Amino acid sequence: MAKPLNISLIGSGMYATEVILPSLYQLQREKLVGKIGVSSLNIKNVDKLSKNQLLKEAFPSQTIDKYASTKDSISALEPNQLVIIAIPDHLHYEIIIEALNAIENRILKNGLP
Numbered sequence: 475m476a477k478p479l480n481i482s483l484i485g486s487g488m489y490a491t492e493v494i495l496p497s498l499y500q501l502q503r504e505k506l507v508g509k510i511g512v513s514s515l516n517i518k519n520v521d522k523l524s525k526n527q528l529l530k531e532a533f534p535s536q537t538i539d540k541y542a543s544t545k546d547s548i549s550a551l552e553p554n555q556l557v558i559i560a561i562p563d564h565l566h567y568e569i570i571i572e573a574l575n576a577i578e579n580r581i582l583k584n585g586l587p
């Protein structure tokens with residue numbers, strides 16, 4: 475079986491709460507997803523997501539790793555993992571560039587995976 479994929483989820487708003495995180499938790503249950511790191515504009519939003527009552531009831535033993543910044547969350551990923559962007563559309567470019575820069579920095583430091 476393939477190694478579970480670690481995730482960096484950027485954004486903890488409505489779509490992350492109601493669609494993306496429940497899907498990731500289900501995939502984690504099926505051992506397809508490993509760690510789920512979450513960052514947002516404000517760490518308080520991430521805290522709120524981690525305490526969401528419906529998610530706690532549906533997935534009682536599962537948790538997220540909270541990150542204070544998107545940079546920290548993306549940088550924590552090993553090569554060939556996944557970044558999911560769930561923030562307003564006009565801000566996607568900035569985060570995609572951040573993710574690509576993190577990959578480039580890692581390649582410059584460690585060589586190609």
Ligand SMILES: NC(=O)c1ccc[n+]([C@@H]2O[C@H](COP(=O)([O-])OP(=O)(O)OC[C@H]3O[C@@H](n4cnc5c(N)ncnc54)[C@H](O)[C@@H]3O)[C@@H](O)[C@H]2O)c1
Pocket residue numbers: 484485486487488489490513514515516519544559560561562563565
């Ligand atoms: N709501 C939907 O039905 C839906 C459907 C399909 C796709 N999407 C996608 O999801 C995105 C978010 O939708 P939503 O309804 O969750 O919005 P939302 O306003 O509820 O949440 C936005 C989240 O983005 C975070 N955020 C904003 N700027 C940020 C930044 N610079 N860095 C990090 N985090 C930042 C906010 O803190 C918040 O957690 C949409 O723009 C779209 O791309 C939404």
